[in-house]
Amino acid sequence: MKKPSALLASDWHWREDIPTCRVDDFMQAQICKAKYAKEICDKYNIPLLIAGDIFDHWKPSPELLRIALEYMPEFICIPGQHDNQNHNLELFNKSGLAVLQEANKAEVILNHETTIDCDGFTVVGFPYGIEPKPRRKRRDQEPYICLIHMQISLEKAMFETRNAYDVLEGLKGYDLILSGDNHTRFDIEVNNRRLVNAGSVMRMDADQIDHQPCFYLWCAEDNSIEEIKIPIDKSVVVRTHINVQKEMDERIDTYIDSMKMDYSIKLNFRKNMQEHTNANKTEDSVKNIIWRWMQQ
Numbered sequence: 001m002k003k004p005s006a007l008l009a010s011d012w013h014w015r016e017d018i019p020t021c022r023v024d025d026f027m028q029a030q031i032c033k034a035k036y037a038k039e040i041c042d043k044y045n046i047p048l049l050i051a052g053d054i055f056d057h058w059k060p061s062p063e064l065l066r067i068a069l070e071y072m073p074e075f076i077c078i079p080g081q082h083d084n085q086n087h088n089l090e091l092f093n094k095s096g097l098a099v100l101q102e103a104n105k106a107e108v109i110l111n112h113e114t115t116i117d118c119d120g121f122t123v124v125g126f127p128y129g130i131e132p133k134p135r136r137k138r139r140d141q142e143p144y145i146c147l148i149h150m151q152i153s154l155e156k157a158m159f160e161t162r163n164a165y166d167v168l169e170g171l172k173g174y175d176l177i178l179s180g181d182n183h184t185r186f187d188i189e190v191n192n193r194r195l196v197n198a199g200s201v202m203r204m205d206a207d208q209i210d211h212q213p214c215f216y217l218w219c220a221e222d223n224s225i226e227e228i229k230i231p232i233d234k235s236v237v238v239r240t241h242i243n244v245q246k247e248m249d250e251r252i253d254t255y256i257d258s259m260k261m262d263y264s265i266k267l268n269f270r271k272n273m274q275e276h277t278n279a280n281k282t283e284d285s286v287k288n289i290i291w292r293w294m295q296q
Contacts, residue, residue: 005120005220006145007040007048007228010180010198013082015056016064021206024236027067033201033230034071037215040228041073044217047118048073051180051198052080052128052149054106059085060096068096069105076107076116078125080149080180089127109147121145121220124174128181135173143220146174149181152197154188164188168195175223185214192223201230206239 012033018026041048054077060068081087083097092098092110100106107116109125112133116123125147126132132148148171151161164179168190171177177195185199201213213230277287 001217001224001226002219002221004044004046004217004226006046006118006218007037007044008051008178008196008198008216008218008225009037009048009201010051010149010178011053011080011183011200012050013053013056013200013202013204014060014064014068016061019204021204021209021237021239023238024233026202029236030202031067031071033213034068034073036230038071038073040215040217048075049123049145049147049178050075050077051147051178052078053082053180054080054100055096056082058083058091058095058097065096065099068100069103072100072105074105074107076109076118076123076147078109078127078147078149081128084128087129089129121175123147132167132171134171137173143175143223144173145176145178145218146171148177148179150179151181152179152195153182153184154186164195164197165190168193175220176218183208184211187216187225194223194225196225203232203237206237209234209237209239 014030016027037048055064077097079089079092079095079097083092083095085091085094089110097106097108101108109116109123110127112124112126112130114124121143123145124135126149128149132146132150135144137144152164152167153161154164155161157163157166164186165188167179168177168188175193179195179197182197183200185197187194187196196216196218198216199211199213200208203209203211203213213232215228215230217226217228219225273290277290
C-alpha cells in the first residue's frame, strides 16, 4: 500500500456502563482502542475519520468526556443518532460530542455544505437523519470522502436498511463513502469507487462474539484500503447470561404448560369422568352413585 491518507472508523460508542456480555475491564478496553488509533494516526501523520456514534449516549458524564479528550486522537466526524438527544440534530449543542468540538478534539460536520480540506482529499458528510446527496465532481479535483450514518448492508434493501451497492451507485461524485450504524463491517468497490462500512470498534453484544473490530487505512492516491485488525481478547465476550436466561425461560414455559394442563383437567372433570366410565364399561348402578355424588 502507498502512503496512507486517513484512518477510517465508525460506531465507537464510548460508554461507562458495562455491556452484559463483557467480563473484562470495559473502560480500559475502550482506552486501549483509542490509544491504538492514536498510535496509527501519529505513525503516518494522518487524520481519523469516524462515521457517527462516537458516544453511546448523547450526554456522557464529565469523567467519560475527560477520558475521551485524553486518549482519542483528533478526528473528523458526523453525529450519529446516539450522539444527539432524541436523535435530533437540532439539539446537537447539548451533546457530549459538541464539547469535544469546542475543545478542538473533533471537527464535526453538521450539514452537507460543510467541506473539510485535508492533505490530498476533501471530506463532506451527512449526519444521521439527513438524506445523502450525490455531487458533481470534476476529474481534476482531489478525491472526495463522504461520511454517512444509516443502516446499510450487503443484503437486499428492506424497510429502513439499504443495499450497499445501491447506495454506492446513487451517491455519485464521491471516491469513498464511509458509512456507520451497521455494526457489521464490510467494504465494496465498483469502478474504483468504494464504500466502507467500518463496523463497531467495541464488541457490545453477545452476537458479536466472533466479530473482529477493524480500522481501515485509506490511500487517496489510488483509493485503496488496508484492513487493520484491532487487538482484542476473544475470551472477554461471553454468552453465559443468554444461556441462563434461556434456561429460566424454558422453566417458566414448562410451569405455565403444567398449569394449563391442570386447569384443563379441573375444568373438564365431568366430561373426563363420563369418558372414563364409558371406556371402562362401568355398570349403571355405579354411574348413578358417581353422578349423585357430583351433583352434591
